[in-house]
Amino acid sequence: MATQTVLSHTVPAPRRNLVSTLAKTLRKPQFWFGFIVLFPVLAWYIWFAFGPVLRAFWMATVKYDLMNPQDSKFVGLQNFQQVFSYPLFWISVQRTITFSLYVYVGTLPLALFVSLCLVAVGQGRNFYQSMIFLPVVVSYVAIALLFRMLMDPQNGQFNQILRALGLPTSLWVTGPNSALPSIAMVDIWKGLGFHVVIITAGLLGIPAEMYDAAKVDGAGPWHRFRFVTIPLLGNTLLLESVIMVAGTLQAFTNGEVLGCAGDSCFFISRLVYAEAFTNLRFGFATASAFVLFVFILVLTIIQVRSLKPDWQY
Amino acid sequence: MEQKHISRRTFLKIAGTGLAASAIAACTPAGTQSTTGASAPAATGNKEFVMWGLQYDPHVERYHALADAFFKKTENKANIQPQAWPLETKLLASITAGTQPDTVCVMGIVSTPLFMQKAVLELDDVVYAAAGVDPKTFFYPEAIQAYTWDGHYMGVPLESNQVGQSVATRYDYLDEVGDKAKGLWPVFDKKDGFDSYEQMWELAKLLQKKEGDTVTRWGLSGEGWDLDQHLTTMRSLGKFFWDAEKKKFNFDSEEAVKAMQLYIETPVKMGIETQLGETHMNSMFAGKVAVAMGNTSMAPEGAKLGLKVESVNRPPSVEGKETLYVGEGGWGFEIPTRAKNKDVAIEFCKWMATRDGQVIYAQIYGGVVPATPSVLDDPIYKGDDMIKVSKRRAIDSLKNTVYYGNDWGLNRTGADVPYTKCRQGAMTAQEACNALQEIMTANYTQWKDSMKS
Numbered sequence: 044m045a046t047q048t049v050l051s052h053t054v055p056a057p058r059r060n061l062v063s064t065l066a067k068t069l070r071k072p073q074f075w076f077g078f079i080v081l082f083p084v085l086a087w088y089i090w091f092a093f094g095p096v097l098r099a100f101w102m103a104t105v106k107y108d109l110m111n112p113q114d115s116k117f118v119g120l121q122n123f124q125q126v127f128s129y130p131l132f133w134i135s136v137q138r139t140i141t142f143s144l145y146v147y148v149g150t151l152p153l154a155l156f157v158s159l160c161l162v163a164v165g166q167g168r169n170f171y172q173s174m175i176f177l178p179v180v181v182s183y184v185a186i187a188l189l190f191r192m193l194m195d196p197q198n199g200q201f202n203q204i205l206r207a208l209g210l211p212t213s214l215w216v217t218g219p220n221s222a223l224p225s226i227a228m229v230d231i232w233k234g235l236g237f238h239v240v241i242i243t244a245g246l247l248g249i250p251a252e253m254y255d256a257a258k259v260d261g262a263g264p265w266h267r268f269r270f271v272t273i274p275l276l277g278n279t280l281l282l283e284s285v286i287m288v289a290g291t292l293q294a295f296t297n298g299e300v301l302g303c304a305g306d307s308c309f310f311i312s313r314l315v316y317a318e319a320f321t322n323l324r325f326g327f328a329t330a331s332a333f334v335l336f337v338f339i340l341v342l343t344i345i346q347v348r349s350l351k352p353d354w355q356y
Numbered sequence: 357m358e359q360k361h362i363s364r365r366t367f368l369k370i371a372g373t374g375l376a377a378s379a380i381a382a383c384t385p386a387g388t389q390s391t392t393g394a395s396a397p398a399a400t401g402n403k404e405f406v407m408w409g410l411q412y413d414p415h416v417e418r419y420h421a422l423a424d425a426f427f428k429k430t431e432n433k434a435n436i437q438p439q440a441w442p443l444e445t446k447l448l449a450s451i452t453a454g455t456q457p458d459t460v461c462v463m464g465i466v467s468t469p470l471f472m473q474k475a476v477l478e479l480d481d482v483v484y485a486a487a488g489v490d491p492k493t494f495f496y497p498e499a500i501q502a503y504t505w506d507g508h509y510m511g512v513p514l515e516s517n518q519v520g521q522s523v524a525t526r527y528d529y530l531d532e533v534g535d536k537a538k539g540l541w542p543v544f545d546k547k548d549g550f551d552s553y554e555q556m557w558e559l560a561k562l563l564q565k566k567e568g569d570t571v572t573r574w575g576l577s578g579e580g581w582d583l584d585q586h587l588t589t590m591r592s593l594g595k596f597f598w599d600a601e602k603k604k605f606n607f608d609s610e611e612a613v614k615a616m617q618l619y620i621e622t623p624v625k626m627g628i629e630t631q632l633g634e635t636h637m638n639s640m641f642a643g644k645v646a647v648a649m650g651n652t653s654m655a656p657e658g659a660k661l662g663l664k665v666e667s668v669n670r671p672p673s674v675e676g677k678e679t680l681y682v683g684e685g686g687w688g689f690e691i692p693t694r695a696k697n698k699d700v701a702i703e704f705c706k707w708m709a710t711r712d713g714q715v716i717y718a719q720i721y722g723g724v725v726p727a728t729p730s731v732l733d734d735p736i737y738k739g740d741d742m743i744k745v746s747k748r749r750a751i752d753s754l755k756n757t758v759y760y761g762n763d764w765g766l767n768r769t770g771a772d773v774p775y776t777k778c779r780q781g782a783m784t785a786q787e788a789c790n791a792l793q794e795i796m797t798a799n800y801t802q803w804k805d806s807m808k809s
Contacts, residue, residue, distance in 0.1 A: 106806070109452070109473040110693065125805055130798045131770045196632070197572060197644055206570070217633035219782045302633055305776035317769050320445040323469035324806050 099329045107325040122330035132331060134306055135314045138223065139335075142310065143291035145227035146234070150287060151280075153231065154238035159268075161239065162246045172243065176236035183233070187300035190229050191216070214304075222307030226297050234290075238283055245279030246272070277352030284346050289339050311335045401431040405700040408447070409461035410687075411438035418720045419461065425716055426707060432700045444470070447692070451475050456692040458701040464502030464511055464685045468762055471510040477691040477698070479509045479705060487706040494709070499727035501759030502685020512708045513727040514717045515686035518757060520585040521679075521750050523549075523556060524654035524667035525647050526640065529563050529573075537562045542668045548749050549669025553618050556647065556671050560628045563646030575628030578619060578649040580635030582775035583768060585650055585670075587682035587760070589615035592673035597682070598764050605764070605800070607793035616785035618673060620778045631779040640665070655746035656722050666742040669749055681757040686727065725750050765803030770795045 068074050103122050105115035126132050157175065161168055178186065193200050194215035202212040215225045253275065257267045273280075295316065298308030311331060319328035409419045416438050423434035437457065439446045444466040450456040451470075470476050484491050491500045491509055496516050503511035530537050538544050540559035542551075550556045560575030578585055587597045595611035598604075606612060623629035632639050636648035641661055648654060649670060658665030672679050689708050691701045707713045711730040718726045722743060723736040731737075737748065760766070773795065774788035783791065 109448075109470075109475055121805075125802060129802055130794065134770075191633075197570070214631070214780075217631050217780075219777060219780050304631055304633060304780065305773040306770060309770065309773075314769070320442070320448065321466070321469075322767050322769070322803070323448070323473060324802075327802070327806060 100333060102325050103330040103333050105326060109323065109325075118326070122326040123334070125327055126330045126334060129327075131306075131309070131314060132311075135309050135311045138306065138308065139292055139294065139310045139312075142223055142227055142230075142294055142308070143288060145224060146230050146291045147284075147287050149227060149231040150234060150238055151283065154235055154242050154283070157235065157239050158242035158246055159272075161243050172236075172240060175239050178233045179236040181233075183296045184300050186229065186233055187297070187302075190301065194225060216301050216307075217304045219304060219307065222303040222305075226301050226303055226308055229301065230291070230294070230297055238287070241283060241286075242276070242279055245276050248279075249275045274352065274354075277350070277354075281346065281350045281352075284350060285343050288342050288346065292335065292339050292342075402433075403697060403700045404433045404435055405458035405695075405697040405704065407434045407436050407459050407461070407704075408439050408443070408457040409436070410443055411440045414720050415461070415687075418717050421716050421719070422708075422713065425712070426704055429707065429712075430700075430703060432703065434704070442466075448475075451692055451694065454694065456694055458695040458697040459689050459691050459704055461514070461687055461689055462511075463687055464513065465760075465766065467510065467690055468505055468766055471505050471690075475693055476510050477693050477695075479511065479691070482702050483512065483705045483709055484509060486702075487709050489709045491709070494730065495728050496726075496754045496757070498681075498683040498685055498754065498757040498759045499688075501761070503688050503690075504759075505762060511688040511690040512705050513686060513688035514708070514714070515688075515720075515724045515727050516754055516757065517584075517683040517686040518652050518681065518725045518750050518754065519581040519683060520588045520650055521670060521681055521753055521757075522652045522654060522667035522746070523647060523649045523670050524637075524640065524651075524658070524665050524746070525559070525563065526658065527664035527666070529646050533562055543666060547668070548752070550671035552675050553622070553671045553673075556649075557623055557626060557628060560623065560647045561626065564628055565646075571627075571630075573643060574630060574632070574639075574645050576623050576647045576649065577629055577632060577636040577639050577645040578623075579632060579639070579779065580637070581650050581684075582620075583771050584682060584684055586612075586615055586619055586775065588670075588679065589619050589673050591680040591682050591758075592677070594674075598761060600761070600763055603763075603800075605793055605796045607789045607796065612789045612792075613785050615673065616778060616788055620775065620788075621785040624779060624781055629779065630781075631776055652725055652747070652750040653721060655743045659743055664742070667746040667749065669753060678756055679753065681753060682760060683757050685759050686725075688727070723747050725754070729754075764796070765800050765807075767799035767803045768796075769799055771799075 102115075104117060104119060106118050106121075108115045161171055161175075164171060194202075196202060196212065196214050196217055199215070201215065205212050213221050213225075216222045218225075249272065253271050254267055257271050262270065293312055294310045295312035298310050298313055301308070312335070315328045315332045315335070318324045318331065407419060407423065409415055416436070419434070419436045419438070423436055427433055443460070443462050447456070447460055447462060447467070448470065467476060471478075483489075494500075495513055498518065499513035499516045500509070502517075503509055503513050525541065530541055537559060540555055540562065542549055542555075557576065562575075563573070564571065564575035565573035590597055590606070590609075590611050593611040593615055595606050595609050597606050597612070599606055620629070632644060634642075635651070636645060637651045637654050637657065639645040640648040640654070641658060641663065651657075652667065654667050655665050670679060689705055691698060691705060695701050708717075711728070714726065714728050715731045715734050718724050718731045718734060719736055725747065726732070732751070737744065737751070771792065774783060774791040777783040777791070778785060778788040
């Protein structure tokens with residue numbers, strides 16, 4: 044009793060509780076087991092995920108010395124200033140956003156439509172889903188070769204079909220105005236299967252009772268789609284939207300391997316690559332990459348705030 | 357037998373110490389090293405050195421031939437490790453990781469930024485002075501200039517590039533169209549090149565093929581290596597693209613516009629050229645183009661595909677005057693500053709700076725456009741078949757060829773855009789030159805800013 048009184052005068056109660064809780068926790072074998080199990084994962088994230096991001100930010104603020112990085116001189120926001128005053132950066136921003144819009148607008152409704160069809164299929168859904176998913180696992184280089192042949196303005200099958208139908212032909216990836224839509228088309232085709240799988244899973248997760256109740260209330264197919272499917276698919280569509288925007292804004296391979304005409308496919312990632320690995324201007328390149336990162340982050344926050352459904356089922 | 361058990365605590369201590377030591381070792385920066393190689397002792401033989409080069413069969417075959425000959429001479433053995441394109445990014449990664457080769461075969465134009473950052477060795481003293489070779493006289497100007505920065509040498513060139521020099525066609529096309537076409541092909545007139553652009557355009561027009569309104573074989577293509585070809589045409593008209601005194605580009609000059617008209621706008625307006633999205637050489641081999649303008653390797657590369665292709669000199673920009681070329685240099689050997697076996701790499705480069713080494717590499721592609729005139733007496737350059745004759749035409753014009761120079765920073769990002777748009781008909785020659793001036797000036801400004809300490 045006396046001891047308790049002394050302690051209560053020297054150590055404030057909450058602190059004493061914290062220290063004793065901590066001491067108690069440290070004595071528990073479960074804590075150490077958890078710590079040991081988690082430590083490799085935490086170390087991995089710190090070294091290989093957060094570390095490089097922080098290092099990239101540091102690189103964006105220095106004049107990077109390739110041979111002696113520790114001697115790199117701090118230049119503050121100079122690299123960012125250079126990025127914003129570089130005309131090709133703004134061209135790349137415009138091309139990247141346009142491409143992202145094309146793919147977003149082209150993919151989401153199409154993936155939703157295909158998923159609705161798949162859900163309605165009674166037998167062989169997995170087979171159809173596998174077929175649609177197939178382009179996702181094919182290398183982009185192989186796809187690029189295929190589409191370069193199909194889109195060849197002179198001998199390509201696409202133009203031959205258009206000619207046979209009496210329609211005007213296109214220059215596809217070699218045309219100044221057609222290159223970006225063409226490459227977006229290839230991207231939509233390649234990525235569709237992935238989005239279909241996610242949306243189909245979302246659709247199958249909607250309880251059948253919801254539709255039954257809507258039917259009892261006299262809702263037709265359109266009303267069931269509009270007032271049951273779309274709202275209940277909200278979380279899936281939000282995920283889709285975030286994945287698609289973040290992915291398309293980082294587009295690189297398609298523009299590189301399909302060989303678009305001129306600057307039609309000069310995306311931000313291609314600028315970053317050229318500046319880092321051709322011109323060895325790592326400060327400029329990482330500053331550009333950071334601008335892209337912030338842009339994607341802001342868009343993601345906006346999407347989460349505006350599209351997140353305020354209900355659960 | 358008594359078994360010793362390690363307690364968990366001991367195990368954790370040992371493992372923790374090991375991990376910490378590895379982490380410290382991995383994070384320790386490599387020591388600052390001399391970029392002139394002055395401290396490297398001479399190689400004594402029986403040493404092994406790592407050689408990187410392009411993972412492309414003709415290149416790899418030559419690396420082995422060089423390694424064998426060097427081994428016979430010095431008993432130093434090359435461990436050849438070919439790397440996929442793009443080589444410079446792999447070199448960069450290896451330098452930062454400390455796994456760099458001892459010598460690397462890479463293009464001078466892509467490694468200038470590495471030399472600027474002291475990642476590759478300066479070879480003035482350790483190679484050229486030590487071997488008693490004056491690079492300015494031993495090599496053709498374009499070849500050695502591509503390995504020169506700020507008056508210092510960063511590599512030993514193996515070839516001249518000379519892209520932009522040739523115009524080629526396929527003999528099956530000439531046979532198909534007949535005497536009229538053959539009358540315009542300079543070879544039948546015993547000439548090494550076209551007399552004028554008009555002559556070339558007329559031939560292209562004759563060889564162009566149509567089915568209804570659709571062109572199935574375009575007359576002409578110069579697509580690919582556009583900057584080199586435009587700069588060559590400009591220089592031949594009397595204006596170098598870069599004003600070293602005023603530190604500005606000359607794409608805003610009359611000559612630049614005239615060159616763009618000759619090179620792209622006029623044939624596009626004539627309906628004999630369009631943007632095809634691939635190089636002129638590949639287009640011609642694929643049967644999409646009749647006359648291809650630019651690359652010097654069209655004859656030997658065509659022969660590999662069983663095509664009878666010959667190349668002649670491009671037309672003079674001013675009739676009766678010789679064409680003055682601007683090229684981008686070729687491949688060559690360099691030594692990373694942190695090479696572990698620098699001494700052997702230096703010995704190897706010294707040997708490559710002699711005729712003995714050069715002539716072995718020169719055998720590539722059945723005779724490369726060489727870096728040095730010293731190899732021209734080799735049998736590979738003799739003979740009267742059309743491949744050899746085509747090659748000799750390119751070699752003869754090397755005296756008129758200079759490298760871009762690197763005073764302007766070599767940043768060509770986006771430079772292909774105005775050419776593409778002009779070829780698509782989306783820009784006039786004047787607009788394309790204006791755009792080029794703007795892009796290149798922006799690139800130069802960026803480069804200049806990044807050079808400030």
